Every structure is written in structure tokens, then in C-alpha cells.
Amino acid sequence: xxxxxxxxxxxxxxxxxxxxxxxxxxxxxxxxxxxxxxxxxxxxxxxxxxxxxxxxxxxxxxxxxxxxxxxxxxxxxxxxxxxxxxxxxxxxxxxxxxxxxxxxxxxxxxxxxxxxxxxxxxxxxxxxxxxxx
Amino acid sequence: xxxxxxxxxxxxxxxxxxxxxxxxxxxxxxxxxxxxxxxxxxxxxxxxxxxxxxxxxxxxxxxxxxxxxxxxxxxxxxxxxxxxxxxxxxxxxxxxxxxxxxxxxxxxxxxxxxxxxxxxxxxxxxxxxxxxxxxxxxxxxxxxxxxxxxxxxxxxxxxxxxxxxxxxxxxxxxxxxxxxxxxxxxxxxxxxxxxxxxxxxxxxxxxxxx
Numbered sequence: 005x006x007x008x009x010x011x012x013x014x015x016x017x018x019x020x021x022x023x024x025x026x027x028x029x030x031x032x033x034x035x036x037x038x039x040x041x042x043x044x045x046x047x048x049x050x051x052x053x054x055x056x057x058x059x060x061x062x063x064x065x066x067x068x069x070x071x072x073x074x075x076x077x078x079x080x081x082x083x084x085x086x087x088x089x090x091x092x093x094x095x096x097x098x099x100x101x102x103x104x105x106x107x108x109x110x111x112x113x114x115x116x117x118x119x120x121x122x123x124x125x126x127x128x129x130x131x132x133x134x135x136x137x
Numbered sequence: 138x139x140x141x142x143x144x145x146x147x148x149x150x151x152x153x154x155x156x157x158x159x160x161x162x163x164x165x166x167x168x169x170x171x172x173x174x175x176x177x178x179x180x181x182x183x184x185x186x187x188x189x190x191x192x193x194x195x196x197x198x199x200x201x202x203x204x205x206x207x208x209x210x211x212x213x214x215x216x217x218x219x220x221x222x223x224x225x226x227x228x229x230x231x232x233x234x235x236x237x238x239x240x241x242x243x244x245x246x247x248x249x250x251x252x253x254x255x256x257x258x259x260x261x262x263x264x265x266x267x268x269x270x271x272x273x274x275x276x277x278x279x280x281x282x283x284x285x286x287x288x289x290x291x292x293x294x295x296x297x298x299x300x301x302x303x304x305x306x307x308x309x310x311x312x313x314x315x316x317x318x319x320x321x322x323x324x325x326x327x328x329x330x331x332x333x334x335x336x337x338x339x340x341x342x343x344x345x346x347x
Contacts, residue, residue: 043346
């Protein structure tokens with residue numbers, strides 16, 4: 005696991021054999037503990053904290069797999085760039101989808117006064133332009 | 138073609154450049170997979186936000202013990218995959234074959250458990266487009282099960298592809314064509330397999346726990 009052995013390989017983050025096996029088993033145990041934690045948390049009455057807790061644990065587990073099993077830690081800068089690009093674009097796309105659904109009823113025309121609603125069919129909004137002659 | 142002479146393709150300057158290119162290719166492919174699964178998971182999250190009560194109640198119909206078991210199985214298969222890569226690096230052919238076989242076995246266990254779950258849902262008339270019958274949760278539950286089957290079957294498809302690739306690796310390893318000079322096939326398959334594991338790490342709480 006020394007920095008030396010790492011430098012001799014071509015930017016892969018591979019360590020000596022015994023060292024990496026020990027590291028992998030440690031990460032594996034951490035993933036099992038986090039799985040037990042997320043299942044336990046789902047059985048506890050947390051109210052509105054259920055979703056943040058479960059997502060946080062999932063993100064930690066994903067980071068452990070990404071950094072250690074997939075060797076992002078000690079990986080080349082190009083690998084980091086690809087991961088950052090994936091994160092940025094996924095965030096942009098998901099944010100825009102969320103913004104669309106969250107804002108759909110923000111700019112509906114205000115309801116007409118009650119006395120007008122009596123005389124106008126509901127399908128025609130009060131602000132509709134007049135038909136051409 | 139010996140394993141060392143055949144390792145370097147003619148269009149690369151040296152073996153390090155070739156390995157970097159192979160790894161980068163797999164990472165870029167995984168980037169597209171993030172977009173693919175990201176869209177599918179975002180769809181599920183939006184419908185869940187729009188119908189929180191039905192989705193929560195329908196999610197409780199899934200078997201939490203089987204979901205947990207499958208999570209443990211998949212995490213263990215990620216460990217055995219990582220150990221396959223170590224064995225490939227050190228050129229230990231018997232260990233490489235053993236760890237690859239263990240990874241494939243665990244992948245098959247996962248798919249078997251998944252098949253049991255799908256069969257249970259079929260028996261309870263919960264498969265949209267096939268036999269979905271609304272119960273007291275109403276027709277909106279069909280939306281949950283549509284998302285559930287779409288997400289889990291796409292994930293299972295990725296696992297089947299991974300198992301097929303590992304079958305090729307076992308063949309290459311058996312023929313002695315993988316080793317300290319040629320470990321990149323094992324390494325990039327490992328990257329793919331760990332990614333499929335990460336997808337399940339998110340699907341498990343979203344579908345089974347919340």
C-alpha cells in the first residue's frame with residue numbers, strides 16, 4: 005500500500021496484493037454495516053427524515069465503491085474529469101426535470117372574478133384574444 | 138500469439154497508453170450509463186413525489202428481507218470481482234478463475250432471488266400490462282409497479298450482460314490469455330460490475346425501504 009508501489013504502476017492506484025485484499029475486505033465490511041444501518045433506519049419512526057437518511061447512506065456506499073473498488077482514488081485526472089462530467093450533467097438534467105414539474109402551476113392565469121365566471125364558459129380564459137373577423 | 142507479445146495493439150505507443158485508453162473508454166461508457174439510469178430513477182422520483190401515499194404503500198408490498206439479501210449478495214460479488222482483478226494482476230490463474238466463478242455464482246443468485254420476487258408479484262396480480270388488478274390502493278399503484286419493473290428489469294439486464302462478459306473472461310483465463318501483462322479485460326469488466334452494484338445501492342432504498 006505504499007506510495008512507492010503505486011507510483012511504479014501506471015496511475016492505476018493498484019497496491020501490493022496483500023494490501024489491496026485487506027483494503028477491499030475493509031470496504032466490504034463497511035458496505036455491509038451501512039446496508040444494515042439503512043435497513044434499521046427504515047424500521048425506525050423517523051418521519052420526514054426517512055428519505056434524507058436513506059439517500060445519504062446510499063451516497064456514502066456509492067462513494068466507497070467508486071473510490072476504492074473502482075480505483076477512482078489514485079486514478080488519473082481524466083477519470084476524475086469523466087466522473088465530474090457525469091455528476092454535473094446528471095445534476096443539470098435532474099434539476100431541470102424537477103424545475104419543470106415543480107413550477108407547472110406557477111404561471112396559470114388567475115381565476116376570473118366570480119360574477120364573470122357565471123356568464124363565461126369555463127373553457128375560455130377571460131384573457132383569450134378575440135377571433136379575427 | 139503469446140500473452141505478452143499480443144498484449145499491445147499496433148496503434149498505441151506503449152502498453153501504458155493502451156491501458157489508460159481502455160480504462161478511459163469504460164469510464165466514458167459508464168458516464169452514458171449514469172445518464173440512462175439517472176433518467177429512469179428521476180422518473181420514479183417524480184411520480185413518487187406526485188403520488189407519495191400510494192407509492193409508499195405499494196413499496197411496502199415488496200419483500201424487504203429479499204431485497205436486503207440481494208443487496209448483500211451484490212456487495213459480496215463486488216468484493217469477489219475486486220479480488221479477481223487482484224488475481225489477474227498477480228498472474229494467479231487458479232485464483233482468477235475461482236474469484237470470477239464466485240462473482241458469476243453470486244450474480245446468478247441475485248437473478249434467482251429477483252425471479253422469485255417477480256414471480257410473487259405476478260402471483261399477486263401486480264404486473265402492469267400482464268395481469269395488474271387494482272386493489273384498495275387504486276389504479277395509481279400500477280404506476281409504482283410499472284416503475285419498479287422497468288428499473289429492476291433494466292438492472293437485471295445489465296447483470297446478464299455482465300455475466301456474459303465474465304463468461305468470456307473465464308474462457309480467456311482458462312486458455313491462459315489473461316495475466317500480469319493482460320489484465321485490462323478483467324479490470325474494465327470490474328468497473329462495469331461495480332457500477333451495476335452502485336445502481337442497485339440506489340434502487341434498494343428507493344424501491345424497498347422508503
